[in-house]
Amino acid sequence: MTKEKRPTRRKRLRVPVLPDEEAAIKKMAASTGLPVAVFLRNVGLGYQVRSILDHKAVEELVRINGDLGRLGGLLKLWLADDPRAAQYGERLVRALLTKIEDTRDQMHRIMQTVVMQRPGR
Structure with a gap:
């Protein structure tokens, strides 16, 4: 079998x-x-050239990153024994950690779709 050149x-x-x-x-x-x-x-040659970035997915990543920042701030308050966080029990902190992990997983899934397949050369 020969390859086409x-x-x-x-x-x-x-x-x-x-x-x-x-x-x-x-x-x-x-x-x-x-x-x-x-x-x-x-x-x-009139081909439609598309960006390799999925801009909607990038915007979603920015939103999720903001959510992670807010969750991290809450966790920091609790870990620093801030009086404002005294009302939150350990159960809430564990739920917060689970939420952070879920959000991280969501970011990972979106990051895999951000860069689209490059068109053939």
């Missing part, structure tokens, strides 16, 4: 750009996870 690209196009345009193109290519040449070829 991809055709070698021999032609190059020169496109004059301004320095700020070059920076913007490089930034957009990086956001898709593609080299600049592949990014420009795909755009030039």
